[in-house]
Amino acid sequence: MIPFLTYPLALIALASLPALAAIYILRNRFRRRMVSSLVLWHFQVQSKAGGAKVHRLQLPLLFFLELLALALLVMAAAGPHWKLPQSARPLMIILDDSFSMRAVSDGVSAQGRAQAFLEKMYRQSPPPVTRLILAGTETHALGSPVKSWAQVAELLRQWRCPAPGAELDAAITLAAELGKQQANILVLTDHRPADDRITNPRLEWRAFGTRLDNFAIVNASRTALGDQDRCLIEVANFSDHARSVEVKVRAGTNALPGSSLTLAAQESQRLVFNLPANGQPLRVALPGDALTVDDQVELLPPVRRRVRVQVALADADLAALADRTLAATGLRAALSDNPELVIHETDTAAGSNAWSLRWVSAGATNAFTGPFVVDTSHPLAAGVALPGVIWAGASLTNAPGDVPAILAGNTPLFSAREDALGRRHLTLNFNPALSTLQNTPDWPILFWNLLSWRSAELPGLRESNVRLGAEVVVKTTGEPVTVTEPDGTVRSFPKAADELALETPQTGVYQVTMGALTNHFSVNALTAEKSDLTGCASGHWGAWGEAADQRLVETPATWVFGLLGLGLLVVHLFLLYAGKGGGR
Amino acid sequence: MDPALRTALRDGEQLGVRYALQIPQVAAGGWTGSRSGRRSGSSIDFQDYREYQPGDDLRFIDWGIYSRSDRLVVKLFREEVTPHLDLILDGSASMNLPGTAKAGAVAQLAALLATAAANAQCTQAVWLTGEGCQRLPNDTLPPSAWDKLELDSRRTPEQAYDILPPRLRRLGVRVLVSDLLWPGNPAATLRRLRDGAAALFVIQLLAREDVTPPEHGNIRVADSETGEESEIYIDSAVAKQYADNLAQLQQAWDDGCRQCGARLTTLIAEDLAASLPALQAVQLLTPA
Numbered sequence: 101m102i103p104f105l106t107y108p109l110a111l112i113a114l115a116s117l118p119a120l121a122a123i124y125i126l127r128n129r130f131r132r133r134m135v136s137s138l139v140l141w142h143f144q145v146q147s148k149a150g151g152a153k154v155h156r157l158q159l160p161l162l163f164f165l166e167l168l169a170l171a172l173l174v175m176a177a178a179g180p181h182w183k184l185p186q187s188a189r190p191l192m193i194i195l196d197d198s199f200s201m202r203a204v205s206d207g208v209s210a211q212g213r214a215q216a217f218l219e220k221m222y223r224q225s226p227p228p229v230t231r232l233i234l235a236g237t238e239t240h241a242l243g244s245p246v247k248s249w250a251q252v253a254e255l256l257r258q259w260r261c262p263a264p265g266a267e268l269d270a271a272i273t274l275a276a277e278l279g280k281q282q283a284n285i286l287v288l289t290d291h292r293p294a295d296d297r298i299t300n301p302r303l304e305w306r307a308f309g310t311r312l313d314n315f316a317i318v319n320a321s322r323t324a325l326g327d328q329d330r331c332l333i334e335v336a337n338f339s340d341h342a343r344s345v346e347v348k349v350r351a352g353t354n355a356l357p358g359s360s361l362t363l364a365a366q367e368s369q370r371l372v373f374n375l376p377a378n379g380q381p382l383r384v385a386l387p388g389d390a391l392t393v394d395d396q397v398e399l400l401p402p403v404r405r406r407v408r409v410q411v412a413l414a415d416a417d418l419a420a421l422a423d424r425t426l427a428a429t430g431l432r433a434a435l436s437d438n439p440e441l442v443i444h445e446t447d448t449a450a451g452s453n454a455w456s457l458r459w460v461s462a463g464a465t466n467a468f469t470g471p472f473v474v475d476t477s478h479p480l481a482a483g484v485a486l487p488g489v490i491w492a493g494a495s496l497t498n499a500p501g502d503v504p505a506i507l508a509g510n511t512p513l514f515s516a517r518e519d520a521l522g523r524r525h526l527t528l529n530f531n532p533a534l535s536t537l538q539n540t541p542d543w544p545i546l547f548w549n550l551l552s553w554r555s556a557e558l559p560g561l562r563e564s565n566v567r568l569g570a571e572v573v574v575k576t577t578g579e580p581v582t583v584t585e586p587d588g589t590v591r592s593f594p595k596a597a598d599e600l601a602l603e604t605p606q607t608g609v610y611q612v613t614m615g616a617l618t619n620h621f622s623v624n625a626l627t628a629e630k631s632d633l634t635g636c637a638s639g640h641w642g643a644w645g646e647a648a649d650q651r652l653v654e655t656p657a658t659w660v661f662g663l664l665g666l667g668l669l670v671v672h673l674f675l676l677y678a679g680k681g682g683g684r
Numbered sequence: 685m686d687p688a689l690r691t692a693l694r695d696g697e698q699l700g701v702r703y704a705l706q707i708p709q710v711a712a713g714g715w716t717g718s719r720s721g722r723r724s725g726s727s728i729d730f731q732d733y734r735e736y737q738p739g740d741d742l743r744f745i746d747w748g749i750y751s752r753s754d755r756l757v758v759k760l761f762r763e764e765v766t767p768h769l770d771l772i773l774d775g776s777a778s779m780n781l782p783g784t785a786k787a788g789a790v791a792q793l794a795a796l797l798a799t800a801a802a803n804a805q806c807t808q809a810v811w812l813t814g815e816g817c818q819r820l821p822n823d824t825l826p827p828s829a830w831d832k833l834e835l836d837s838r839r840t841p842e843q844a845y846d847i848l849p850p851r852l853r854r855l856g857v858r859v860l861v862s863d864l865l866w867p868g869n870p871a872a873t874l875r876r877l878r879d880g881a882a883a884l885f886v887i888q889l890l891a892r893e894d895v896t897p898p899e900h901g902n903i904r905v906a907d908s909e910t911g912e913e914s915e916i917y918i919d920s921a922v923a924k925q926y927a928d929n930l931a932q933l934q935q936a937w938d939d940g941c942r943q944c945g946a947r948l949t950t951l952i953a954e955d956l957a958a959s960l961p962a963l964q965a966v967q968l969l970t971p972a
């Protein structure tokens with residue numbers, strides 16, 4: 101059994117051992133001395149024949165004592181740890197943090213039953229050390245290892261089961277790592293394991309779920325449709341028989357006509373309706389059942405971003421074409437003051453915030469018929485095919501820093517460049533007089549891509565309704581960001597980067613504030629797998645084997661080596677004292 | 685012979701001028717000499733009368749008594765003898781331990797005793813143990829004239845005695861100079877030396893290194909005579925054991941001396957001059 105050393109460099113001190121040996125060899129070598137007769141040393145001669153080793157060992161004994169003491173002290177300085185068997189193992193408890201644990205049966209949720217089991221287990225046979233691991237969509241350990249039930253109960257207050265899923269396998273792996281493959285692992289969940297035969301001798305799986313019927317809203321969306329909002333609500337019947345349910349819809353303070361749905365077993369139906377885009381939140385609710393978190397959703401109005409575009413083209417035909425095309429995208433703002441995009445024919449800067457589109461039409465007499473090289477991964481060229489298109493452009497060369505999105509041979513037709521301030525400078529090499537592009541669907545696609553890209557780069561949220569656990573990306577203005585969660589928790593990000601990804605650990609409406617700009621987004625629990633309680637079960641699978649009673653624990657052994665070394669030094673001193681005549 | 689030893693002989697000779705060998709009464713025997721013997725002899729000193737017995741020298745009949753009493757009476761005169769010193773030197777290599785003053789001390793002590801004997805009008809014989817006990821050439825002359833005083837034998841005095849014992853004179857004073865560091869029974873050696881002697885003195889001459897064990901540490905001790913080596917870790921326990929062994933050895937020799945009427949004294953080679961009063965204390969020397 102090789103000990104683990106905390107300070108292995110201390111082993112350099114072992115070099116003192118050969119030094120000690122050298123000192124002894126030099127100091128204790130036998131010096132020859134002539135005597136008158138050995139008759140007076142006769143006792144020594146006799147002991148040599150009979151028990152000479154006793155006397156001769158006096159030297160080696162002291163030497164070996166010193167050698168051993170030195171080695172032990174060096175080992176003590178190295179801080180050794182031994183893996184020693186201990187009778188009881190620590191316990192790693194994995195808590196299923198998904199919201200299905202909140203399903204209530206007979207007034208008690210699966211989470212409550214699991215807590216009661218834990219308390220009972222602690223009362224009967226408390227483990228030496230316990231560590232809690234929360235298994236949601238991500239896994240993480242709760243606090244530090246604790247020893248008493250009071251400490252465990254304190255940590256269990258953080259077990260609120262808001263997650264849309266439970267990564268139990270990842271949690272088991274994390275528990276095994278934290279427990280150094282020696283700890284017992286207890287999984288507390290509401291469903292059976294994937295495989296009923298658990299081969300891990302240190303894993304015990306306990307489920308406290310109950311098979312329940314449940315109506316749930318499994319999908320909900322609210323998207324912009326012109327001047328209206330288009331809403332979609334999908335309701336599922338997770339039971340083994342057909343049932344009816346009343347869907348209540350409220351827009352702001354106004355109650356809308358509800359719907360009564362009759363759903364077969366395991367069937368889902370969608371409600372699709374339009375709402376005027378009045379900025380009111382939409383609330384949809386089902387009657388309360390075993391699991392309430394999936395019985396209601398709140399949908400905020402969709403984010404409608406429009407780009408303020410200034411068309412500064414000198415050519416009237418070009419300007420008219422640009423205006424028509426921009427209007428067709430539906431993404432152009434009504435106002436053009438303080439523009440966010442300037443379309444012009446010169447290569448001049450257009451303000452601190454605006455992107456510029458330089459439209460090169462003069463001298464663009466080369467009519468390209470293809471083949472065109474289209475970078476479909478570029479935001480400008482997404483969905484652009486250019487089949488049979490004639491694109492007339494000037495014979496330009498790619499300017500330094502420009503990233504072409506569309507090329508004809510080595511001639512860039514549409515390219516983009518980003519300057520030091522983060523502004524984009526686009527170049528459209530296009531002469532409509534000699535082209536057919538403006539008469540194809542690719543033309544409005546190009547402008548829609550342009551405005552969509554620009555709007556995506558505007559500060560604020562990109563979407564207002566997300567599923568529980570999804571990541572919400574916020575485009576920041578560089579100012580500090582403050583996020584207020586549905587439970588009132590406020591999180592501040594004083595130094596935000598260009599983008600900020602927010603976690604959504606709970607359902608409800610979040611508020612994001614950046615300077616004067618305030619946005620809201622709603623998080624709803626829309627997870628069909630977790631709303632389906634027909635797969636929930638109770639029972640326990642696997643058991644900690646008898647071999648689990650013996651485990652190896654890293655135990656510091658510095659004191660053992662230190663004490664042995666000091667003990668040997670005491671013996672050494674005693675022998676030295678006795679050898680010199682006992683203090684005569 | 686080692687010039688250093690010859691120098692030591694001269695030094696001992698000079699040192700011995702101040703001393704005379706103390707002759708015990710029981711040693712008043714020997715060849716006709718200048719000292720009164722304990723028996724009747726042919727000196728001019730009248731001692732006693734006794735009845736004539738056949739075989740008596742007719743010249744010593746006291747004719748005056750015969751004329752007055754008609755009895756044959758002879759006059760007895762005191763015998764005049766010359767006492768003798770047999771000096772037995774341990775010639776083993778341990779007496780010439782490198783790095784010590786032991787060899788010089790042996791020579792110095794031998795010369796001192798010989799000179800003191802001359803001062804006491806004793807004759808002397810100097811025996812050196814080795815491959816048997818051999819007399820030193822010119823040992824009857826002053827010590828500075830002695831020759832072949834070489835302390836390099838690998839045999840102990842006891843072994844040398846077994847090979848060739850010295851021809852020691854009866855009723856002589858015998859002095860053994862040795863470090864006594866050999867295994868065996870001191871009593872046997874002492875009995876052989878004491879047999880027929882007027883007196884036996886045993887002088888244990890040790891180097892300071894022999895008395896004081898080495899410092900703590902690893903020592904490979906080598907026997908100066910046999911070359912045998914032993915690796916020893918010296919600590920306080922071993923040092924104490926060494927001191928105990930030395931004391932035990934000295935006690936064995938002391939006991940042996942007591943049993944046979946000999947006298948034992950121990951001298952430190954490095955402190956020889958300061959140790960001479962010990963020789964007076966055992967009544968071997970007396971100021972001249």
